[in-house]
Amino acid sequence: xxxxxxxxxxxxxxxxxxxxxxxxxxxxxxxxxxxxxxxxxxxxxxxxxxxxxxxxxxxxxxxxxxxxxxxxxxxxxxxxxxxxxxxxxxxxxxxxxxxxxxxxxxxxxxxxxxxxxxxxxxxxxxxxxxxxxxxxxxxxxxxxxxxxxxxxxxxxxxxxxxxxxxxxxxxxxxxxxxxxxxxxxxxxxxxxxxxxxxxxxxxxxxxxxxxxxxxxxxxxxxxxxxxxxxxxxxxxxxxxxxxxxx
Amino acid sequence: xxxxxxxxxxxxxxxxxxxxxxxxxxxxxxxxxxxxxxxxxxxxxxxxxxxxxxxxxxxxxxxxxxxxxxxxxxxxxxxxxxxxxxxxxxxxxxxxxxxxxxxxxxxxxxxxxxxxxxxxxxxxxxxxxxxxxxxxxxxxxxxxxxxxxxxxxxxxxxxxxxxxxxxxxxxxxxxxxxxxxxxxxxxxxxxxxxxxxxxxxxxxxxxxxxxxxxxxxxxxxxxxxxxxxxxxxxxxxxxxxxxxxxxxxxxxxxxxxxxxxxxxxxxxxxxxxxxxxxxxxxxxxxxxxxxxxxxxxxxxxxxxxxxxxxxxxxxxxxxxx
Numbered sequence: 001x002x003x004x005x006x007x008x009x010x011x012x013x014x015x016x017x018x019x020x021x022x023x024x025x026x027x028x029x030x031x032x033x034x035x036x037x038x039x040x041x042x043x044x045x046x047x048x049x050x051x052x053x054x055x056x057x058x059x060x061x062x063x064x065x066x067x068x069x070x071x072x073x074x075x076x077x078x079x080x081x082x083x084x085x086x087x088x089x090x091x092x093x094x095x096x097x098x099x100x101x102x103x104x105x106x107x108x109x110x111x112x113x114x115x116x117x118x119x120x121x122x123x124x125x126x127x128x129x130x131x132x133x134x135x136x137x138x139x140x141x142x143x144x145x146x147x148x149x150x151x152x153x154x155x156x157x158x159x160x161x162x163x164x165x166x167x168x169x170x171x172x173x174x175x176x177x178x179x180x181x182x183x184x185x186x187x188x189x190x191x192x193x194x195x196x197x198x199x200x201x202x203x204x205x206x207x208x209x210x211x212x213x214x215x216x217x218x219x220x221x222x223x224x225x226x227x228x229x230x231x232x233x234x235x236x237x238x239x240x241x242x243x244x245x246x
Numbered sequence: 247x248x249x250x251x252x253x254x255x256x257x258x259x260x261x262x263x264x265x266x267x268x269x270x271x272x273x274x275x276x277x278x279x280x281x282x283x284x285x286x287x288x289x290x291x292x293x294x295x296x297x298x299x300x301x302x303x304x305x306x307x308x309x310x311x312x313x314x315x316x317x318x319x320x321x322x323x324x325x326x327x328x329x330x331x332x333x334x335x336x337x338x339x340x341x342x343x344x345x346x347x348x349x350x351x352x353x354x355x356x357x358x359x360x361x362x363x364x365x366x367x368x369x370x371x372x373x374x375x376x377x378x379x380x381x382x383x384x385x386x387x388x389x390x391x392x393x394x395x396x397x398x399x400x401x402x403x404x405x406x407x408x409x410x411x412x413x414x415x416x417x418x419x420x421x422x423x424x425x426x427x428x429x430x431x432x433x434x435x436x437x438x439x440x441x442x443x444x445x446x447x448x449x450x451x452x453x454x455x456x457x458x459x460x461x462x463x464x465x466x467x468x469x470x471x472x473x474x475x476x477x478x479x480x481x482x483x484x485x486x487x488x489x490x491x492x493x494x495x496x497x498x499x500x501x502x503x504x505x506x507x508x509x510x511x512x513x514x515x516x517x518x519x520x521x522x523x524x525x526x527x528x529x530x531x532x533x534x535x536x537x538x539x540x541x542x543x544x545x546x547x548x549x550x551x552x553x554x555x556x557x558x559x560x561x562x563x564x565x566x567x
């Protein structure tokens with residue numbers, strides 16, 4: 001059994017344009033963690049998630065999720081992960097129920113209806129199941145998107161900018177849900193974000209990415225020790241970005 | 247297989263709930279009605295002209311010459327085939343484009359590709375769903391065609407006619423699906439969605455319009471309305487002897503036509519419907535024997551389209567680069 005549920009070693013991604021999106025990132029995340037991956041736009045956060053979810057192949061280095069290599073065992077990884085991409089909209093002409101049934105079947109769930117009932121109770125979205133997704137608010141669509149990702153009770157849940165475009169109530173609901181998924185279902189959460197307030201309220205450990213390089217990885221409490229002069233997470237984040245950009 | 251069925255079912259529901267279904271069904275029904283009406287009117291005019299000539303000859307005390315125009319109801323479907331060639335291809339292109347664009351636009355493609363399913367299951371699921379839609383749409387349209395034919399011509403369709411119409415549904419579905427695979431391929435391959443449409447329509451223009459038109463324009467017999475050889479009162483053996491002197495020209499002309507999927511589809515369906523007069527009254531098995539090459543080539547185009555998608559989608563990683 002692996003000590004770490006997510007491990008990367010010198011993970012690098014160069015795009016066809018020859019730009020380096022991710023530069024020798026070595027990272028390890030323990031099972032049961034809520035990990036916040038911070039960085040400005042274009043820092044390489046989504047590229048990292050795309051590789052960990054097997055959507056992209058690394059140029060060099062390696063990555064393992066749940067002990068499985070992202071290149072040689074993508075199917076095994078897909079069985080144990082859930083994923084909510086940024087701005088997920090699902091299929092607008094289908095109802096929430098139909099969307100959930102569709103993804104439940106593709107996840108190999110034998111009894112989709114039972115799984116949907118459990119998840120809708122957990123997320124309190126029962127009243128929206130019959131509605132077509134295109135008629136739902138952004139916040140509700142995000143919750144249905146989250147529901148499809150956790151139907152099969154994954155070990156690891158990847159969230160890419162999950163609070164993007166949500167109103168404050170939606171943000172709080174999502175934050176509470178993430179914490180509950182972690183505490184009640186034991187899911188490891190890997191969350192890309194640039195909202196520092198969300199990280200400080202939700203995450204146990206953080207990683208900071210700047211121009212494709214990991215410039216900090218550790219617990220939130222360690223972070224405040226490492227940056228003694230900057231108590232606030234925001235100041236710390238800005239400092240790491242400045243150091244690297246300089 | 248379950249995943250293919252799940253994806254196909256979703257695809258079908260998605261299309262049926264969109265406006266495409268009602269719009270295309272409505273458009274095809276109106277166009278087909280108009281086409282059949284025009285064909286029927288032209289046929290009645292032929293009969294009228296023949297009877298008029300007959301009456302004139304009789305009044306002059308002369309014996310009738312030429313055969314009376316004969317009504318083969320399926321002959322009236324020439325316009326319908328033309329519509330399928332043009333609008334069916336456009337429908338296929340739009341279906342392929344929408345099928346991919348929706349996935350990309352909503353990020354649902356990422357959700358699918360992070361499920362334990364194969365890329366081939368995605369392709370075959372989408373193709374099965376769209377084929378089912380096109381097949382159902384054409385079946386409905388063909389039922390309408392059959393009813394209209396009987397109504398316009400006043401002639402009941404024979405069992406063989408029904409089989410020919412069923413073959414038309416299958417071949418037309420395959421034809422439309424080929425354009426689906428073309429557009430599906432480029433919609434995945436191109437980062438800018440509209441580029442996929444531009445490329446697909448450019449190919450459509452070449453395949454469905456330019457190549458067949460080049461072939462027709464180069465045909466010596468098409469240089470004079472009603473047929474060059476007929477106007478010169480040449481018999482078939484004489485015609486063949488003349489054409490013997492143009493073997494290389496004919497080789498090139500036929501070659502250009504052979505490149506066109508539309509021409510293969512057209513030749514097959516024209517054979518079944520007897521739009522090419524030599525196939526009227528010919529047993530179905532004989533038409534099959536004569537047209538199997540065209541049908542096989544049509545299916546080959548579909549296989550090439552499928553293979554291109556399967557091979558290309560093996561390396562989907564670049565979508566997210």
